Amino acid sequence: xxxxxxxxxxxxxxxxxxxxxxxxxxxxxxxxxxxxxxxxxxxxxxxxxxxxxxxxxxxxxxxxxxxxxxxxxxxxxxxxxxxxxxxxxxxxxxxxxxxxxxxxxxxxxxxxxxxxxxxxxxxxxxxxxxxxxxxxxxxxxxxxxxxxxxxxxx
Numbered sequence: 001x002x003x004x005x006x007x008x009x010x011x012x013x014x015x016x017x018x019x020x021x022x023x024x025x026x027x028x029x030x031x032x033x034x035x036x037x038x039x040x041x042x043x044x045x046x047x048x049x050x051x052x053x054x055x056x057x058x059x060x061x062x063x064x065x066x067x068x069x070x071x072x073x074x075x076x077x078x079x080x081x082x083x084x085x086x087x088x089x090x091x092x093x094x095x096x097x098x099x100x101x102x103x104x105x106x107x108x109x110x111x112x113x114x115x116x117x118x119x120x121x122x123x124x125x126x127x128x129x130x131x132x133x134x135x136x137x138x139x140x141x142x143x144x145x146x147x148x149x150x151x152x153x154x
Contacts (some may be wrong), residue, residue, distance in 0.1 A: 003027075003129035025129040032056060066107070075114035083108045 003025040009016045030038070036052035044051070062072045062080055073082040085103040090096050111117065 002124055002126050005129050022126075030061070067142055073112060077115055078109040078111050080107065081108045081110075 004022040005025045006020045007023055008016060008020050018142060032052055032055050033048075036048045036055060039051050040046060040048040065072050066080060066082050069082075071079055072078045083106045087101050087103045087108055092099055111120070113119075
């Protein structure tokens with residue numbers, strides 16, 4: 001069940017000014033420890049520690065491959081790639097400068113297999129979060145610790 005909260009657009013320059021939009025109400029963020037523990041409880045012979053070690057190595061390897069200019073596809077999860085954040089354009093290729101025209105790079109992840117939008121739309125169910133439900137919007141920052149999970153507080 002995906003809980004959502006409504007938030008009004010307060011940007012007076014926007015065509016959507018004053019309209020309400022739904023945002024997911026995230027209860028908690030699960031880190032690698034929490035994911036490893038969750039996975040170890042799914043009838044696997046591998047311990048939480050073994051799974052966490054593999055996941056930690058996987059994350060480091062994905063980063064290494066991305067920085068080598070490669071994309072990484074994990075079936076039924078996502079294709080990870082890097083994008084470039086441009087800082088405006090320039091009038092000619094000769095005038096282009098990395099330091100002047102590129103702000104940086106960004107991580108991109110595009111769902112694959114079971115996580116493509118079409119599949120998620122068929123399986124997802126939505127419910128409005130109550131005013132008393134302790135939830136946060138995506139724009140609010142979660143607390144970040146090294147425990148099994150980190151709960152987000154509004």
